[in-house]
Amino acid sequence: MAVFARCKATSAQYGMATTSEDPTWEYGFRGKPLCETETLAGLPSGSHQEACVRLGCDRTGHPATGTQMLRAAATCRLLLVLRPVTLCVPHVTSGPGKICTSEGLVASKSNSSIEQDHRRQGDLVVKGFKRLFGKYHPFSRRDPYYRSIHGTLSADQVNLKMDSLKQLPFDLLSLGQPMISLVQLLVGDQLISDPNSAFKVILNTQSALDKAMKKIQSAIYVICPKPLPSTLTRNNDQHLKELKSFRLDHLYHLVTEKTLFETVLVFNRSYELIQQLELSTEQYEDPIDVHFATRLLLERAHLFAKGITSAYMWLVGSEFDLVQQDWALQTDKLDERLKELLCFINQASNNEEDRSSGSEPPSKSLIQLSRSLIPIFKLSRLFFKRLSKRGMNMKKLPLFTELRSDQLEFLSESSANVHNHVKEFMRLLRMSYAGDEGFICDCLIQRADKINSIFETASCLIHIYIVPHVPDTDGFPIQTYYRSWLVSWRTQFSLAMQHLTDAPKLFENPGLESQDSSSSFLDLPFNQLTIAEEN
Incomplete structure (x- = not known):
């Protein structure tokens, strides 16, 4: 893939390994399927590795089934993609009437050389990103992650919470997979060489992201009730197992303020990059610096990966794992x-x-x-x-x-x-x-x-x-x-x-x-x- 070639070409600049045997490059950019041993061995040390080791087990700590491992491998791929990509910003320069491709080749750019349908497609993409940004921003005037009122739960409500809690890791995965596609498209060569095709894929990706975020939005409403002013519930919930407020309150924070907040900031950086590339009729009002815009996008993608990993840890980690986070x-x-x-x-x-x-x-x-x-x-x-x-x-x-x-x-x-x-x-x-x-x-x-x-x-x-x-x-x-x-x-x-x-x-x-x-x-x-x- 072009992204793989470009990242290898720039890896020396950032002091990174360039051999194809490196599992991060192999699995992150060539899309090679991951088996169980590769999934666990190919990860760097630290929180990413800890999360993915847990992905090899079910919620009780027993070995995962084949289906669970396939899902685990997909989540590991998310981390393997976004981790190196944050270090692989190509050297890009820009100037009046010029734009740089990822290979550093300066192409003359004028209104006549870019078809209007490219910009119309770009307008739709920018509009889609802005719509998602406003719809899911956790600090907007209308709170998109409303929490239900805490109260005594019936047996059916407990079962509903447990089902939603077990499904949430896969909902997070369904958010991570299209995010990989989005980031690769935005930093790849296709956006420059074939904007129309890239924009069509991005529009479909926006739809997938919207569905995934809506699922997470619904799950948060069910799983994470608003804490009562009284501390009575926190002092008397030892029987609630996975549904203790300690786990759920922290989970709410990690999902909304870390994972989804970084998601909408990726949207923001995405449409700003498109505007700076002049692939939209909407002009970018600040000074244009494509290299810096690309770096900002990849930094947000990296923070998104950290957020989704942390959220997963709070879903599958033991209570003693969780209290040790700091x-x-x-x-x-x-x-x-x-x-x-x-x-x-x-x-x-x-x-x-x-x-x-x-x-x-x-x-x-x-x-x-x-x-x-x-x-x-x-x-x-x-x-x-x-x-x-x-x-x-x-x-x-x-x-x-x-x-x-x-x-x-x-x-x-x-x-x-x-x-x-x-x-x-x-x-x-x-x-x-x-x-x-x-x-x-x-x-x-x-x-x-x-x-x-x-x-x-x-x-x-x-x-x-x-x-x-x-x-x-x-x-x-x-x-x-x-x-x-x-x-x-x-x-x-x-x-x-x-x-x-x-x-x-x-x-x-x-x-x-x-x-x-x-x-x-x-x-x-x-x-x-x-x-x-x-x-």
């Missing part, structure tokens, strides 16, 4: 805060030794207090890293547990809340150069107490509701291992907290400061705390 990001942030803390301690220690600088250095007591925060930082980071390792999470955890939505939300937000408190630690320490050290010490301990409370609740929920669902592997008692690990972790965190709360003794009795900071009673005896050094 853990990796927050763990990286905790890594950065730990580096900041170590840097602060080193700088403060150097200033304390060298008093030639004009500013008053922190006291030895505050430096010791700062050191006592290191285990808390490390243990906080370790909690999220260890429990999100694939060792626990890849063992086919069930789709739902007995956790309520408010408890699931608590676990989901726990990593961000811990990071916010840790970030406040650093702000308080930086204030120590000019503030009351005793007051700062009290504030640090209050923050640490809040972190301790978060972990106490989170570890309890995981111990009671998650660990019992982790199956043993090859005779190894994984449940026993995680129970023991959580107990050990709690013991070590309690020890770290105890040393931190002893810190005020240093400010009340400066004589307790050790001449050798390494022997201070505030330095934790972490001979057995190798747990804190795990990565």
Whole structure:
């Protein structure tokens, strides 16, 4: 295909592989059918891979049927197409009276050289994109994704919701497939070489997209009711299985504000590109830059692919998968805060030794207090890293547990809340150069107490509701291992907290400061705390 050739020609510019053996190129642009092993092996690492690994299983985690795998392969193709295409923007220049093809050949362009029926067809395409944009934009004056009122459900209503929930992945797939065709047409050579044929295909594609979005619109109305002002439903829905508000509220957000919002923005970028190519009688009002317009279109297509993948994950992921969606990001942030803390301690220690600088250095007591925060930082980071390792999470955890939505939300937000408190630690320490050290010490301990409370609740929920669902592997008692690990972790965190709360003794009795900071009673005896050094 021309698209494949063009992307290979420009791949060197973007540092990409150019061999036909590369599965992304092979399956993304040549349209070769995907078998099960190719589907899973050909994906890059990250969220795309995770979603498609799940596509190999049914909603209970069991191996998928042949039909399900065929549908999975089609969705994988969507991700394989849109991921590389976002990196393959051709070099395009434009100027007065000129237009560039994807091969970079400048063709003279005038009104007489372009047939009027091309532009009339282009007008219909632009009009179609604008109609879809106005009809499905989630932030328009008329909300196109109205949510039904939450209430007590009859057995028939529950069955209807479950049927719609099971159908929604295929509705998302029916949206993704025509999107592939649309993007390939718009960035391919046919739009320049044979506009009429391209426009006919695009008009048919618009019709398919309209039908797919209408199905998703109807499904969202049935599946995702509007939450009640009261929190009672979130605190009493442990029996609702896949229909808990935690899953459905996030699903609504991902489908409407990520997937469908990016879809309508693709429509917007599509008709702008057509206008800039002067294939419509509607003139583009801003300065023309076809290269930039193409890049914007492909960026939106990439975000659409990410949105549809995330939405799928919230349909098929286990509850423990879902609460961890933000853990990796927050763990990286905790890594950065730990580096900041170590840097602060080193700088403060150097200033304390060298008093030639004009500013008053922190006291030895505050430096010791700062050191006592290191285990808390490390243990906080370790909690999220260890429990999100694939060792626990890849063992086919069930789709739902007995956790309520408010408890699931608590676990989901726990990593961000811990990071916010840790970030406040650093702000308080930086204030120590000019503030009351005793007051700062009290504030640090209050923050640490809040972190301790978060972990106490989170570890309890995981111990009671998650660990019992982790199956043993090859005779190894994984449940026993995680129970023991959580107990050990709690013991070590309690020890770290105890040393931190002893810190005020240093400010009340400066004589307790050790001449050798390494022997201070505030330095934790972490001979057995190798747990804190795990990565």
